[in-house]
Amino acid sequence: MKIVAVLFPGSRADDGRSQELATAENVLGLRPFLEDQGHELVGTSDTGAELDAELSDAEVLITTPFWPLYLDEKRIEKAKKLKLVVTAGVGSDHIDEDTAERHGISVAEVTGSNVVSVAEHNVMQILALVRNMIPAYQQAVQGRWDVAEAVRDAHDLENKTVGLVGLGAIGARTALRLKGFDVRMLYYANHRRSPAEEATLGVKYARLDDLVAESDVICLALPLMEGSKALFGRDRLAAMKPGSWLVNTARGAIVDTDALVEALNSGHLAGYAGDTWYPQPAPADHPWRTMPRHAMTIHCSGMTVEAQERIAAGVKELLSAHLAGEPLPADYVLVDASSH
Template identity: 70%
Template sequence: MKVVAVLYPDDNPDRHPDVAASTARGLDLAERLEADGHEMASTSDTGDGLDEHLADAEVVVTTPFWPLYLGRERIENAKNLKLVITAGIGSDHIDTSAATEHGITVAEVTDSNVVSVAEHNVLQILALVRNFVPAHQQVLDGRWDVADAAQEAHDLEGKTVGLVGLGAIGARTALRLKPFDVTTLYYANHRRSPADEATLGVRYARLDDLVAESDVICAALPLNPGSGALFDAERLEAMKPGSWLVNTARGAIADADAVRKACESGHLAGYAGDTWYPQPAPADHPWRDMPRHAMTIHYSGMTVEAQRRIVAGVHEIVGAHLAGEPIPEDYVVAAPSPEGES
């Protein structure tokens, strides 16, 4: 069996000993696989050169922060492929319909980085509301203009925060916001029970109402056909003037050009997140140099602790596959229909 892992290129593994999701470490799979007579190929190539590796691969491992965009054509050419694993959460870079049609299971490491991303959400909310980035930039520039930094710095307490999506990450974000004494609204396809709402300190709102009432909006939902460009020019215009938007979900949930224009006009007081489209973000991506942003590269779910959970989950999934056992259901994103079912 051949396993291909498409991972972040690390030119200095000695400096980054805790970065397991890199070509240098290869999620620590190689030794285990080779001991059992299997082949492991670790690459950072997501272009045409990858196809040679995929031609005889049975398992492919990819990540959300250095994604292999695995579309129908590439899937159809990978004749031996049986399993695709996302080392993390979020498999929107994989055509799951094409995969299952060709007998391929798609899995990811559920809950591996929800704590990490939830913490990052709160970090970036505070960075925007407190005007942290411009104040920090003054230090780097040798300035000391308190008025300039304080003009757009606010308390989070008393604000209304809207969470779009209340899955595992959204729920943990809500819990972490409770001590800030904010009003937390949420919109989701499935409303939580009254007991859950009380525990999380949230109140349900229709999406349009949440957008109109929130001082801060945090996107915490998966990318699917219904959420692409969810925050387009029209929805951004419906947000409160001077409100903030955080998106650690997926870059394509927001219209890149519309976000830039809203930040340039000041209608958005700021935009933050760590997800871009495409990834890695090109040097000329419109968010890189727009005003009022607190963007980072896509690393919120790749803390050292999250990577340990990811490695453990990938090993569990690969181990089940090697043993011919079912992959734990909570890891399965999409699976072929059993033979005989339509």
């Protein structure tokens, strides 16, 4: 059996080897496990013609939201032997799931593998914006010492209103971590939590328009799906409180690219942070790289060392089931085409 894994290129240690687990070279540590059973494992960072050639006779594809392979109908049509697609992480919006199902391809992801890592990143970026950390850091690097400039836009997070759009696994963990900052937390989600859960998380339900109007900080923690693309477009960004902050580690396409730049250039928003872009990897001339008052990172929030270990274990579990002809772990399955 041939398995193809599309993962990001690794950094290099002194011996020239890639150190990170989830790289095209190290392939989540899966090589001994698969090759000892006689299977072929191909690791690559290519997402073009080279990859298409490898996929033509592959049965399993491993991909990741952090270095995404956009698996559309055209690409699926060429992968005649493909039976399983595994997202090494959480979030499979780069895969055309409907087309995969029609072609008898199951789709799975390692649910829960990086929710802690992303929730921590959310809190970090909220604090970076509210406390105006990036300009202060840049002064340190530049050899400057203008305290007045650094603190002019620095605020306490305490007593602010934080709005969480989405309260799934990541949103809930973000809420728990923010609870200790003594903030007022509102949330909007398609499925409202029980009163007991709301009390535990320290959140209060609000309609989206009310949340947007009342929040000092908005944190997006919802998947990219029908209805959420450009959810924060020009009108909704304009409806945010003047001087408020927006954090988005969910998906870049949930925010309108050009409208966000305009909102920051005009000063309506005090700052934007996140680590998801569209497309990914973001080109060098992406306007979010140069817009003012941002604290962007590349899409790395869910790839801590610990998250990579959890992802690797989950992918191995999925592959073990597939190779043995057993059902995939139900909580990992997005599309079950095993009966096709």
